[in-house]
Amino acid sequence: MKHSPALEPQFKIGDAVRIDNRTVVGHNRTPVYIRGKTGVITEIQGRMHEPSRMAYHKPGLPLMYWYKVRFQQRDLWPRYKGDANDQLELDVQEDWLLAPRGKKK
């Protein structure tokens, strides 16, 4: 798994991405309900400090890219009751993003 923060974003708008399903201890910003799920990047939010380190009074450097990722609700919740097109978006730090299964990044 690649964790080196890049100067250029490693993903682009429209890319399908899978959220890493790793287990981490402590504060982080990747909710469990999206881990292992696949969505599509809708925005590149820029480089930001890493909150999972800042939570422990570290500077949160180097800066890392954040992406807005859109999921179909039905992909997140097998028994989702709403409409087929309902969506959920959230912002994910680059080192949690992987190429979807069966695709090489």
Place this chain on the structure above:
Amino acid sequence: MTHSAHDHDHAHGHDHGHDHSHDLDHPHPPQRDHDADEMSPYELLEEAVRSLLVEKGVLTGEEIARQVDLMDSRTPAMGAKVVAKAWLDPDFKKHLLKDTRGALAGLGIDIGTLADYRTVANTAKVHNVVVCTLCSCYPKLLLGIPPAWYKSLAYRSRVVVDPRSVLDEFGLALKPGVEVRVHDSTAELRYLVLPMRPRGTEGWTEDQLAAIITRDCMVGTAVPVVPKKAAA
């Protein structure tokens, strides 16, 4: 003094137990009253840290009070003004959607440096609703202190899994064919919903428009409603 710089829910000295800043008659979970319970461990911690900061000369009580006043001066009226302006001025709307910080700065609103802001626009096809499942991130510097329900576990967990039922409980019936898009604020980004301007508001002034843009409209749990009399 138990009220202070921590993130609590209601205005000081009035309106206890009732946080409605709008006149829609739907129930929210009851607000906890400061006097009703013993202080929580976090409240005790806050008070201890605050006393120490004052005692050690890091901050003065006056500085803390001023900061509390500043937070209390931020209310949803500020956000309503921004939305009303976006409804009236297409260039401003474009700017707001592209660069929320810059557009707000142009109105003299400083959103600080702790988090950046994003605006998401409702359309005839998409209805946006904002939550912070991990804690309670909220565009405070634009909308003021969040309501207690926004921070409740019930809202934070249910609006993600079952947004339509939650919106229904808020009294919001979406038109068929409208997609719901939930925004979970996981990064150092705060989300503002730009609601759609309702029919029946043609020719209204900015102040008239702002009056129907409630806090909940900007979180996405409501949409602006034209009062029946005005719609005539």
